[in-house]
Structures are given as C-alpha cells and as structure tokens.
Amino acid sequence: MSRYTGPKARINRRLGAMIFESAGAAKASDRRPNAPGMAPPVRKMSTYGESxxxxxxxxxxYGLGERQLRRVFEHSKHAEGDTGTQMLVLCERRLDSVVRLAGFTKTRPQxxxxxxxxxxxxNGRHCDVASMTVRVGDVIHVKRRGGLTDLYGGNLAAFDGQAADWLHVDSERLMITVTRLPAKEDVTLPVNVQMVVELLSR
Structure with missing residues (x-):
C-alpha cells in the first residue's frame, strides 16, 4: 500500500476522488469518471463498505500501510481534541506531505x-524519513547539490497553486518554514474521517 505502483486512475475512479494527482491519472479519470467495471453498481454500498x-x-x-494508519490512529486517540481531526492533521504534518503542500513537487509520491x-x-540535518512529523518552527531546505536546486526550483516556479497557509515558502532560498500547526480546515483530503474512526475503533 505504501508503495502502490498499479494504475492510479483506477484508484481515483474506484474511490471517487482525485487521490493521485499525476497528469495521466487526472486525464484518465476525467475520460472515464465511473467506477471500474462493466457497468455502474446496482446495489447501494453498505455502511461497512463506505467506511x-x-x-x-x-x-x-498519504501513502500509508495498514500498520502505519493504525499507529496514527492510536496516537490520535491520546491527543487533545477530535480523534478524526487529529488523525488527518498528523498525516498533513508528514515531511513528504509538507514538501508537496509547499509546491516543491507535483505529486505526493514524487x-x-x-x-x-x-x-x-x-533544521540543517539530513533527513530521509518521509513519515517524520514536522513541528512549529521547523525549517526544511533543499540540499544545495547536483541538479536538486534546478529540479525543485523549476517545480516551484511551475506550481500553479498556493502553498498551505501554515507554511512559509522562500522561493529564492528553496526553504519551507512551518509557521503553525494545520487545523481541520487546512486538511486537503475530502474524506469522512468519522467513519474511519468508527471502523478502526472496532
């Protein structure tokens, strides 16, 4: 699950959301918006199926495996506030998610x-752990070596969206600063997280 390499448009169509953002997946999803199969399903999906x-x-x-998701859920249960919101906020605070939300890459897998x-x-230290949880005040830099500055600088220049409100992006220095923690309204994934919480609580 954490390294899914199959047809991405198929997942978008099956889940009814733009989960994978690549151009090919988006084009294929637009061309065939219905769920995969010979025809639309006749029976209504059960509550368990929806969950x-x-x-x-x-x-x-977010590229999570089952064990990773349950670990996030267990951590969220002991945090203050709504468990579902805390789950999504923790996912948004992953280092790979921050890099994507800042516009340094075109997709989350990238x-x-x-x-x-x-x-x-x-914070000046080497990091190669995508699941690292960032904190307020953390500073993420693109390493100044090879063609990395050209790669990520080009992606940032071509980024037609807007960086997340809780991140400050310095395009000249290729630097991201976490100015605050994300809130519920900052979550980028449209999902009924309460159904997920109920499912994982069984």
Missing part, C-alpha cells in the same frame, strides 16, 4: 521519493 472506502482514501492519499533519497534537510 472501507474512506479508509482507503487516507491510505492511498515528494516521498525526494525525501527518501535525502534531497532535503530539516
């Missing part, structure tokens, strides 16, 4: 690959 679908959204979107290959530093 599983929402859980799959989180797993594919961000994950860049982090795992050691293209970034956190």
């Amino acid at each position: 599983m679908r929402e859980k799959q959204k989180i797993k594919y979107y 961000a994950r690959q860049g982090v795992c290959h050691g293209h970034f530093t956190v």
Whole structure:
C-alpha cells in the first residue's frame, strides 16, 4: 500500500476522488469518471463498505500501510481534541506531505521519493524519513547539490497553486518554514474521517 505502483486512475475512479494527482491519472479519470467495471453498481454500498472506502482514501492519499494508519490512529486517540481531526492533521504534518503542500513537487509520491533519497534537510540535518512529523518552527531546505536546486526550483516556479497557509515558502532560498500547526480546515483530503474512526475503533 505504501508503495502502490498499479494504475492510479483506477484508484481515483474506484474511490471517487482525485487521490493521485499525476497528469495521466487526472486525464484518465476525467475520460472515464465511473467506477471500474462493466457497468455502474446496482446495489447501494453498505455502511461497512463506505467506511472501507474512506479508509482507503487516507491510505492511498498519504501513502500509508495498514500498520502505519493504525499507529496514527492510536496516537490520535491520546491527543487533545477530535480523534478524526487529529488523525488527518498528523498525516498533513508528514515531511513528504509538507514538501508537496509547499509546491516543491507535483505529486505526493514524487515528494516521498525526494525525501527518501535525502534531497532535503530539516533544521540543517539530513533527513530521509518521509513519515517524520514536522513541528512549529521547523525549517526544511533543499540540499544545495547536483541538479536538486534546478529540479525543485523549476517545480516551484511551475506550481500553479498556493502553498498551505501554515507554511512559509522562500522561493529564492528553496526553504519551507512551518509557521503553525494545520487545523481541520487546512486538511486537503475530502474524506469522512468519522467513519474511519468508527471502523478502526472496532
């Protein structure tokens, strides 16, 4: 699950959301928006089926395995506030998610690959752990070596969106600063997380 390499448009169509953002997946999803199969399903999906679908959204979107997701859930249960919101906030605070939200990459898998290959530093230290949770005040830099500055500088220049409000991006120095923790309204994935919480609580 954490390294899904199959047809991405198929996942987008099955889950009814733009989970994978690559151009090819987006084009294929637009061309065939219905779920995979010979025809649209006749029977209504059960509550359990809907809960599983929402859980799959989180797993594919953030690149989590089942054990990773349950670890995030257990951590969220002991945090202050709503468990579902805390789950999504923890996922948004992953280092690979921050790199994507800042506009340094075009997709989350690309961000994950860049982090795992050691293209970034956190507070001046080498980091190649995509699941690292960032904190307020953390500073993420693109390493000044090889063609990394050209790669990520080019991606940032071509980024047609807007960086997350809780991040400050310095395009000249290729630097990201975490100015605050994300809130519920900052979560980028449209998902019914309460159904996921109920499913994982069984």
